[in-house]
Amino acid sequence: MSKIAIDTSVAPVPRSALVAGLAIAIAGAILFSTKAVVAKLLYRYHIDAVTLIAFRMLFSLPVFAGVAIWKMRTQPPLSVRDRWRLVGLGLVGYYLSSYLDFLGLQYISVGLERLILFLTPTFVLLITAVFLKRRIGAAQWLALGLSYCGIVLVFVHDLGAGAGSIVTGSLLVLGSAVAYAAYLLGTGEMVRRIGSLRLVAYAMCVSSAACIAQFFILRPASLLVQPLQVYGLSLVNGIFCTIFPVFMTMIAVQRIGAPVASQAGMIGPVSTLFLGWAILGEPITAVQLGGTGLVLAGIYLLSLKKT
Template sequence: MNDDATANPAAPLPRAALLAGLSIAIAGAVLFSTKAVVAKLLYRYHIDAVSLIAFRMLFSFPVFAAVAVWKMRTQPPLSTRDRWRIVGLGLVGYYLSSYLDFLGLQHITVGLERLILFLTPTFVLLANVLVFKRRIGAMEWAALALAYCGIILVFVHDLAGGSGSTILGSLLVLGSAVAYALYLLGTGEMVRRIGSLRLVAYAMCVSSAACIGQFFLLRPAGMLVQPAEVYWLSLVNAVFCTVFPVFMTMAAVQRIGAATASQAGMIGPVSTLFLGALILGEPVTGVQLAGTGLVLVGIYLLSLKK
């Protein structure tokens, strides 16, 4: 099967195939969202965002490198232009986005972080309006308004909790979401030409080199020596919160299509909210649930538009 093949939305899927695809998409979304919880646990060992992201990529890089080498041997070489585009996309979409996200997590709750990141589709839509002069309808404006009202509700709630760095953390995560939206805008045409698996593998290799290189530029090599718990949590972060979700999401898209897989991924913010409460002891309040609901409804309405 071609790695960027998607399910034909016009052809009805057998119930078993649909349930299997939905299960993969939901599991991938939950695992990917769990990275925020794992990051919070790692911060308890007094490591910073530079070290955290370096350990994450050190453990995940061999997998993506193996896929990249396989694709290099089995598919025609890329043009020089495509190679430079992948370098740029890898730096923006996985390095910068991840680094800003982990920096922000030092200051805000995992529930707020996940909700802000979930606004990425709205940034893509707004970029289409501002850059490509696309007109959007009243339903899309209403969906945007709902999503941003939900974020504001949770943000004000967390701000009232006394965390003076909530604004800084939210701005950093907002920057992460914008960076990833730029990555998505830049990958659309390349995915169709070279395939999603190949593109992700190459981009992740670029990101890994940037994250690991940044560590050795900014931190002494002695900081690679950490308690065993840091290595185990970093391994979980790399394998279960990075590698598995990437491949599970692509497998789900192949089975049930991008639109359905995207809607199934809406479980992510909800799972993060409750995992944060269960593992980190972060409170779950009615205001947070209401804000989460508004964001999910807004994103769901956007996902219905082709």
């Protein structure tokens, strides 16, 4: 991935366009975060990560395949180099990242998983500064710091009360964060050259094929027969936690750039606070609400950023 030409810069945009891009990134992040809650609900039916991610991709693949076929018929063919890059991005960004994430959720809580995944903006900014020699503005660092303080406050209890093997689960989710940061930056140049819809559709087809193939290699086909609730939750996972946020994230990256889009997505972990309360019956404390306020303050600072 380090040899891939990455360009995360974006042309100057009006304030209204920046705010619209941030809104898309935030909505996508919330939907992405919902998959952790859905995964916890699915694990109650005693399925494993391999089966969970296979069902997720089985329900989302038809949409991505339809978009891919449409783009193949209406757009010029890609170069051999771009095809291989898309294969690599699909395997790293949504196959490896998602698989490691769902594996980690078997060992740690939703809160801790979200906290670790939000090291992703740190990796994005670090790669941008080190490899692209691009200066990170003070407002971005301040927004990042405020948001991380809020996340720590929101999930401080989860850090000390996680169940299962905390070390194993944390390392798996950390690997997921690194993989997704590499994917997000790797798409920066390609998304403007070939378009967000085309890139996402092709990359997700690669990822879906890998996830489904992994299931049939590692698990018996009889595991495709599951309770009706598993199919329903998997449908939610495939459509609302995969299809919608994937396209929304790419649109946001195209409009406001990878570093800003990844930081705006910090609202995602905070959304799990309310999802956990509404769906899993987890309480909301004053400390958690205070953390939510800090994260929202960080998002507001990003909306004031001049590009």
